[in-house]
Amino acid sequence: MxxxxxxxxxxxxxxxxxxxxxxxxxxxxxxxxxxxxxxxxxxxxxxxxxxxxxxxxxxxxxLKKPGLTTKEVAQQLDISVTTVNKYIKQGWLPAFQEEYRGINC
The missing domain is CATH 3.90.105 (Molybdopterin biosynthesis moea protein, domain 2)
Structure with a gap:
């Protein structure tokens, strides 16, 4: 019912x-x-x-993504993906890695 x-x-x-x-x-x-x-x-x-x-x-x-991709962060900060990765490696930018299965999975 x-x-x-x-x-x-x-x-x-x-x-x-x-x-x-x-x-x-x-x-x-x-x-x-x-x-x-x-x-x-x-x-x-x-x-x-x-x-x-x-x-x-x-x-x-x-279905929401768990966070932002490095590309999305780079676009928001108006820097390159390489710089984002550098900041992550140096510990200046906290990050985590998680599988995103997306909407069409």
């Missing part, structure tokens, strides 16, 4: 919220269990999947 406070959104809304241009990515998320339509078993009645907006917000948070 769907709570009356649940905001139901369409696949197009999900694409907009996640800044995704391909429905295929949404279908991949469904197959991977990262996104669960509220009408997964009877979507054919309406002819479309429907989602709880809170689930999409949760996925949006999950």
């Amino acid at each position: 769907i709570d009356n406070l649940t905001k139901i959104i369409t696949i197009e809304d999900v694409m907009e919220m996640l800044s995704i241009s391909s429905k295929k990515t949404i279908y991949t998320y469904i197959q991977q269990g990262k996104l669960n339509p509220i009408n997964k078993d009877d979507w054919h009645i309406e002819g479309r999947y429907e989602f709880d907006s809170e689930d999409v917000v949760r996925l949006q948070e999950e």
Whole structure:
């Protein structure tokens, strides 16, 4: 049963919220269990999947990058990537290395 406070959104809304241009990515998320339509078993009645907006917000948070890349830092500071790496090695700029799986993974 769907709570009356649940905001139901369409696949197009999900694409907009996640800044995704391909429905295929949404279908991949469904197959991977990262996104669960509220009408997964009877979507054919309406002819479309429907989602709880809170689930999409949760996925949006999950897909956020863990930080900035060295290139992004260089652009923000208006210096070269080489200089950013130098600052990291010298301990002037704190950094960590983490795998980023991105939105289309």
